[in-house]
Amino acid sequence: xxxxxxPPQRRIQINTREQAWELLTEFTQSESLRKHALAVEACMRAxxxxxxxxxxxxxxxxxxxxxxxxxxxxxxxxxxxxPYKGNEILKQRGYPEVITRAIMSHAEYTGxxxxxxxxxxxxxxxxxxxxxxxVALIKPGKSLxxxxxxxxxxxxxxxxxxxxxxxxxxxxGARDLGVDLDEHIAFCIEAMxxxxxxxxxxxxxxxxx
Numbered sequence: 361x362x363x364x365x366x367p368p369q370r371r372i373q374i375n376t377r378e379q380a381w382e383l384l385t386e387f388t389q390s391e392s393l394r395k396h397a398l399a400v401e402a403c404m405r406a407x408x409x410x411x412x413x414x415x416x417x418x419x420x421x422x423x424x425x426x427x428x429x430x431x432x433x434x435x436x437x438x439x440x441x442x443p444y445k446g447n448e449i450l451k452q453r454g455y456p457e458v459i460t461r462a463i464m465s466h467a468e469y470t471g472x473x474x475x476x477x478x479x480x481x482x483x484x485x486x487x488x489x490x491x492x493x494x495v496a497l498i499k500p501g502k503s504l505x506x507x508x509x510x511x512x513x514x515x516x517x518x519x520x521x522x523x524x525x526x527x528x529x530x531x532x533g534a535r536d537l538g539v540d541l542d543e544h545i546a547f548c549i550e551a552m553x554x555x556x557x558x559x560x561x562x563x564x565x566x567x568x569x
Contacts, residue, residue: 375455380424383453384431387446393434395559396490399552400426403485404478406551411477411537422478425462429482439469468529474536484533487525488548491515494522496561503563504556509545 384397404426408419432446443463450460462479465472466486474480492507495515499506515521516530534544556562 375424375453375459377420377424377427380427383449384428387431388434390434393430396493397427397430398555398558399489399493400429400482400485402426402555403489403548403551404481406547407481407485408478410547411481421458422481425459425478425482426485428459429463429466429486439467443467443470477537480533480537483529484537484539484544485548486533487529488533488545489552491522491525491530492545492549492552493559493561494525501563502561504549504553504559504561505563507549509542509549512545512549513542 384394388394388397401423405419405423408422412418412422428446428450429443430446432449433442436442436445443466447460447464450463458476458478461472462476462482464470465474465479466482474483492504492512495512496502496504496507516527531541534541537544539547552559552561557564
């Protein structure tokens with residue numbers, strides 16, 4: 361799996377992105393889950409520039425939260441264990457509360473409220489990134505270039521499509537972040553485009569003959 365490089369000056373002192381990637385790959389073998397992590401990371405980095413303090417360290421913080429938000433899901437997929445098991449591991453490995461709390465708050469059933477812009481952004485990007493990916497994968501070229509807010513909204517109305525994705529979470533996430541849903545969808549699509557190749561959504565996949 362290709363690991364996009366992050367310039368040294370944009371790394372944070374504690375729990376670097378490289379360490380976060382190693383954590384993710386230690387617990388997650390599924391390519392689709394790793395790609396989802398990268399997609400959410402990309403959306404979170406974009407959100408940090410829009411809603412955060414604008415520093416490189418802040419962007420890394422938000423990005424790392426997105427990258428590892430589901431790192432324990434493959435091993436402990438039940439609501440009784442995820443993200444609780446992962447949260448214990450994160451604390452053991454020295455991840456700061458700003459990250460552990462954001463990850464706890466992205467699951468509605470934990471009861472952890474979303475109070476900060478980073479916490480709200482993670483919730484607003486998680487399900488949406490997965491849904492955007494699902495929409496891209498049914499396009500003729502399997503490319504993000506073929507996806508726009510209109511096509512995503514159209515598929516959201518089809519309850520049989522990507523049925524595991526919670527539409528209410530997508531809607532409520534944008535609302536709580538204080539952004540228009542169509543604008544947020546378009547924003548996340550654009551955030552994911554620079555890593556379309558790593559996501560397998562750059563149109564290079566062989567087309568059926």
